Amino acid sequence: MRWTHFFLLATLTASASGQTTRQTSRQTAGQTLSASNEVGAVYPEAHALYLDLHQSPELSSHETQTAAKLAARLRALGYEVTEHVGGAGVVAVLSNGAGPTVMLRTELDALPVEEKTGLPYASKVHTKDDSGRDVPVMHACGHDLHISSLVGTAAIMAHSKDTWHGTLMLIGQPAEETIGGAEGMIKDGLLKRFPRPDVAVAMHVGNLLPAGKVGVVPGTYDTNADSLRITIYGKGGHGSAPHTAIDPIVIAARTIMALQTIPSREVKPGEMIVITVGYIQAGAKNNIIPDQAEMGLTVRTYKADIRKQVLAAITRITKAEAEAAGAQREPLIEHYEATDSVYNDPALALHLKGALESALGKDNVVAEEPHTASEDFSYFVNQGIPGFYFSLGGADPEKLAQAIAAGTTLPSNHSPLFAPDVDPALHTGIAAEVAVLRDLLNRSAADLKKLTHQQQNPGQ
Ligand SMILES: [Zn+2]
Ligand SMILES: [Zn+2]
Incomplete structure (x- = not known):
């Protein structure tokens, strides 16, 4: 992933100091999110899960405990849960009457990186990799935050079935970092054994945007x-x-x-x-x-x-x-x-940008440039399922403003120093996912089809 300096300067320069920026950002996000207090109600449990996952990361294709923790929580919420789909993959379905099927995906895996953040909940885990070498393990890509957010979202959706209709399908995908997990789940019948999604959604946290904000890229999202x-x-x-x-x-x-x-x-x-x-x-x-x-x-x-x-x-x-x-x-x-690159259906992305603006406040949803990273969410989209993949701000707003002022960058994903600003990033992640799901699950499958243009990915 890379910096989008132009945009960040435009959104952050107005503040007199980093402190002001931080307060402004948190207050804006906080006021909007706490309006219903739904996120606040599920946050403590999501945050506790985050701390647990962060301290017990597992390497790609070895996400046994992580998958079990996710499956247990989703089962307790009333989802119909299937484990071991394409390795450690988890599929959880919540049926709620007629309507479209929408899939929300989180990754499960961590990386062979030694954490050097100095955080009280920093990972100290070491394990043997597939070649038998002793390696440190760290959630250096923020997938622990994605899992926690998905569980918070799952709870809100399960407790508010009167606000949506259709089928919600949550998946925990293994082996994203080694590119193989999405393909593995599809090969194991993800799209045949379970309802076929009309739309697939995922998000990724990073240090390009301040925590409290999300970023949307219509069309090509990455490389x-x-x-x-x-x-x-x-x-x-x-x-x-x-x-x-x-x-x-x-x-x-x-x-x-x-x-x-x-x-x-x-x-x-x-x-x-x-x-x-x-x-x-x-x-x-x-x-x-x-x-x-x-x-x-x-x-x-x-x-x-x-x-x-x-x-x-x-x-x-x-x-x-x-x-x-x-x-x-x-x-x-x-x-x-x-x-292949992850391709966002342009019409769908623009529509959901509006839904995110309503939920988070217009200032907290930004138009981003495509990223230079890549990931295997494209396997789902390439099956002909319109996709919406968006960015979740993870940077401490104050530190980000200081870094930009100094002409430097914050540690990127995969760095031993990568440390998302969990509060408010996790709050925002849950609120954003709920907003997107409720928007999509409030229409008929035919109406949802009209929102998407099914354009060919120019990267394919
Ligand atoms: Zn990664
Ligand atoms: Zn990642």
Whole structure:
């Protein structure tokens, strides 16, 4: 995810100090949310669950306890709960008469990150990862906040069945961070064993927006993500005799630099492209020329044709650089992971922006630019289900204002220092989810269809 400085400056500059900003933000959100006091009634339990989940994070595909905690709470609220859908996945259905089916999704997993926030409820958990290594675990992406928010929302919806009609389907999805959980749930019959959703909803907390606010992006919300592993083959030899060897490290270095000319020289200026070489591994000793080098890339784009062009250019350049160096063997290029961008049905997103403004106050709902991150919520949307994926502000408003004034940024998701400002972010998350669900579940399925335009994702 990335900063949207322009927007943030526009919303935060008016305050005389960070303190003023914080109070203003909290008061505005607080007054609107407490009008019905519904969120206040479920907040203590949601907050307690947050503290518990934060201190007991589990890695992707190992979310057993997290899923059990979620399932137990939803069952107690009267939902019909099915566990172990696509691994640790949880599906909870609450039927409430005729009407559309709306799905709300939370992720369940945490990350192999050592928490350094210094918070009293910081995670101290260590576990063995899939390769047997001891790793720290932290909810560094805020999925614990999403789960807690979903439980608070579930309680309000269960206690106010006179305010909506239709079928509410809540899902806890495992393995989002490793991209596979959404696909796993679909393969295990999510859309066949349970009512097929007319709309799918999810939100994500981050430090780009101050807590108390939400952000809406009609259309493309984030990026296509492609993971590549490239192995360059050279010829090993003595470090003192490079003329007897073909140095794969030099080839890799030239390749890395040449790849950066794809966005700057090959693709039309203004298109969104990120090519990051996240690791390079080669060699073991200073006086040995190794016989191969491996590098790992992540490639991000918004549009399908640009994605195709960039992937083709990476292959062409990688092969040509090896050939230019006289490598005897063509590099191996493995495209081992691909995720499509999350696409928000534009008409639906604009409509729900209005619903969020009514619930949270106009100042607390902002138009955002697309993000550069990616996630597998796109698997649900790509099944032909119109999606609404929105941003939840998680930044301490005062610290965010100070960071912007200083020209710096707050720790992003996945940082050991990522620490959402839980109160009011959790309040706002619950209020926002309830507002969206009630809006969608107050019309017939046919009416809901009219709200969506079912446009093709330009990223696909
Ligand atoms: Zn994440
Ligand atoms: Zn996440």
